[in-house]
Amino acid sequence: MRLSRYYLPLLKETPADAQIASHRLMLRAGMIRQEGAGIYAWLPLGFRVLKKIEQIVREEQDRAGAVEMLMPTIQSAELWRESGRYDAYGKEMLRITDRADREMLFGPTNEEMITEIFRAGVRSYKDLPKMLYHIQWKFRDEIRPRFGVMRGREFLMKDTYSFDIDESAGRESYNKMFVAYLRTFARMGLKSIPMRAETGPIGGDLSHEFIVLADTGESAVYCDRQLVDMDTPKKDIDFDGDLQPVIDQFTAHYAATDEMHDEADFEKEVDAANRVSARGIEVGHIFFFGDKYSKPMKAVVAGPEGGEIPVQMGSYGVGVSRLLGAIIEAYHDDDGCKWPASVAPFHAGLVNLRAGDDACDEACARIYDELTGQGVEVLYDDTGARPGEKFARMDLIGLPYQIVIGPRGLENGEAEIKRRADGEKSTCAVDAAAAQIAASVKKELSYD
Incomplete structure (x- = not known):
């Protein structure tokens, strides 16, 4: 591409509200332009990086056995009432009505919709397991959007949802996404550390956040330095084989976000020389929540011995647009960005x-x-x-x-x-x- 034909509107001065390096550099390098609070237009240079990140995410999801689809951004409030989350979610959800006064919402996440899609098309345990994913724009009305694409109101997200016959099979799907995430971030040049995390409004009792250590991270994180030095699994990974040894390798050491951190356990489990207390950027979050949605929404299959069984579900998110900010935070200097080749524009x-x-x-x-x-x-x-x-x-x-x-x-x-x-x-x-x-x-x- 000839620069004389390209659209690259650089800024000489950094806008005053750009507080962190990634926000400053994305604006100065003509990657994004702010169109509202937490809402950005993606200009050609930034859009090229966004598509490369999206493709790496897609390739690793496909490799793990997930199947791509696309759900609409506008959802019915009735689906969320079925799960009991409509009133509980909070003001981050943008609620709207159409011209027929039907209550709708701009989807902040898709557990309800994917459950409705699954229950309409799968009837028997013989059709399991299934993993479905999409890459889609979402909106959450953050009370204080900041840090550019790191905490915007509109963002590009990859969501995967798994459906299994029992908890054991559900945890196997969880393990596949765990390993796929390690590979995904490593291909982008990022060292991600899986950490025990709260499930929040998604629900369930098993969850990990994938954290990239960075001084500008919003979360306080604590981990064993051995995790920082650990190699990411590569070509010897068989997603149809036993992934538990890999999971054990990455979960055997202490690693927790601030909400899950226990100082006494940290000091007990980790030698003083290996204790890492830092800031981190969340780039992915995975959950296993069993029948939290399938049971109230009647997403059931005929079991091997007859009778209806609520499927066991998990959800797995990657902030595709947020990853641009995380990569810049990891790779930059005073003069500008330093893109790894895999995601460089x-x-x-x-x-x-x-x-x-x-x-x-x-x-x-x-x-x-x-x-x-x-x-x-x-x-x-x-x-x-x-x-x-x-x-x-x-x-x-x-x-x-x-x-x-x-x-x-x-x-x-x-x-x-x-x-x-x-x-x-x-x-x-x-x-x-x-x-x-x-x-x-x-x-x-x-x-x-």
Whole structure:
């Protein structure tokens, strides 16, 4: 993509209400634009990252055996009355009426609707287990939206729902999502720590939050340092096999959010040298809640011995849009973002220091064609801006690699390569630049 054709409205000044790095940088880098309290338009650069995060989430859900669908954003109040949550949920739910005075709501979550869909289509235990998911925009009327996409009112969410014949099978589905979440966040370059958590208005007695440690996190968290150093499961994972050893590995050590934290247990279970007390960002939350919804809503199946059995359910959420903020909080410096290749809006930035110069234009065109031909996504700065402005812009948007072509370098047949992660600069032959970048990107994109 040529920058001269792209829409990238950068801000020179940071808005006063942007309190954390991710909010500041997303606004300054032209990724989002605020359209209301906690409501943002996703501009082209931010939207590209959003779609990449969404695709990683989708691939790992598919790998774990979940099946994608899509539910509407507007739901009937009657469904929520069936479960008993309509009056209990609180003012975060946006309640509306249509022209026929039917009570509706803008869905903050989908347990009721997916239960209604399931009960209409599944009759026998032979049709179980089932895991269904969708990726959909939601609205929660937060009393104090803040921190940009980290605590917005409108947000993109992935919800998975599992349906099983008994508690044992339900916990197997829970384990699949547990491991899928570890893999999902690791592919984005994030170290997520599963922590015991409260179930809140979702319900149930088994729940984990997946937390990324960050100074700007909203939650106080406590864990054993061994969890921070633990490797995430990769290609040897068989989602149809026994996942309990992996679960045991990640739950054997102390890890709890503030609501579940017990200082006495923390000191008893964890050596002083390994105690981590920090702030964290929640990027995922999983629940097993049994028949909390299936029983009152009569989501039942015919059991193996006859009779109707309420299915055992779980729900599993990932804040897709929130993840952009979490990744920036984990990867940035004073100059801008530092995107991991797997979620970067473009893999490389190609900087032409003298657009209009025949030699520079020809070299850039050749590198651009070679990279795109190998599947590397390139943002080509072909504008007439000054070099300093071009460098600052590339650092701000944080693409993993920068390739700089200028007259002086071309005299020696060289291109300059900059790696954004650590700022390391090197030179290579102009004719070798594309191959070098392509190999580096391919290596970074490899997870299994």
